[in-house]
Structures are given as C-alpha cells and as structure tokens.
Amino acid sequence: MRTYNEMDLVIKYSLRFGEIAIMKGFITAAQEEEALAEQALSYPSTKLRPHKLIGEILLEKGWMTFAQIFIVLEELSKNQKQHP
Numbered sequence: 001m002r003t004y005n006e007m008d009l010v011i012k013y014s015l016r017f018g019e020i021a022i023m024k025g026f027i028t029a030a031q032e033e034e035a036l037a038e039q040a041l042s043y044p045s046t047k048l049r050p051h052k053l054i055g056e057i058l059l060e061k062g063w064m065t066f067a068q069i070f071i072v073l074e075e076l077s078k079n080q081k082q083h084p
Contacts, residue, residue, distance in 0.1 A: 016076060016079070017054045017055060017072055017073075017076060018032035018035065018036065018054055019032075020072045020075045020076065021058070021064065021068070021072050024068070024071065024072065024075075026063075026064050026068045026071075026072070027058060027063050027064060031058070031061075031063050032054075034061075035054055035057040035058050035061070035063075036054065038052070038057050039051055039052055039053075039054055039057055042057075055069045055072070055073070
C-alpha cells in the first residue's frame with residue numbers, strides 16, 4: 001500500500017518522465033497531458049493495484065516503445081544520482 005509520501009514521489013517522477021520523453025522527441029506535450037490525465041483517473045478504487053505508471057500508459061497507447069521507455073528511465077536514474 002502506498003503512503004502519501006510515496007504518492008508524492010510517483011507524481012514527481014511521472015512528470016519528470018514525461019518531460020524527458022518530450023525533450024527526447026518521443027512524445028508530444030499533448031500526449032503527456034493525456035497520459036497524465038488517464039493516470040489520474042486510474043487511481044484505484046481497490047487497493048489491489050496501484051495506478052498505472054506513465055510509461056505503461058504511453059506504451060499501451062503506442063506512443064512509446066520499450067526501448068524509448070528504457071532510455072527515459074536511464075536518464076531519470078542519472079538525474080537521481082546527480083541530485084539525491
């Protein structure tokens with residue numbers, strides 16, 4: 001079960017994920033907005049599964065590939081190491 005602080009982190013990194021994907025030319029700002037809106041709507045009414053990850057939504061919509069998601073995650077990882 002996610003706590004409030006964990007949800008803050010999910011939101012923070014979801015936005016960063018989308019920003020990096022846009023900077024790399026993988027998606028448009030409109031696609032990011034639509035995926036974030038869908039993510040907000042997918043907040044679970046049951047606690048069996050957390051909401052969808054932004055990358056999961058972008059992949060399902062066919063807007064990003066696994067390879068592109070991996071590139072963005074690598075970039076996020078580099079950023080975390082530089083700014084703990």
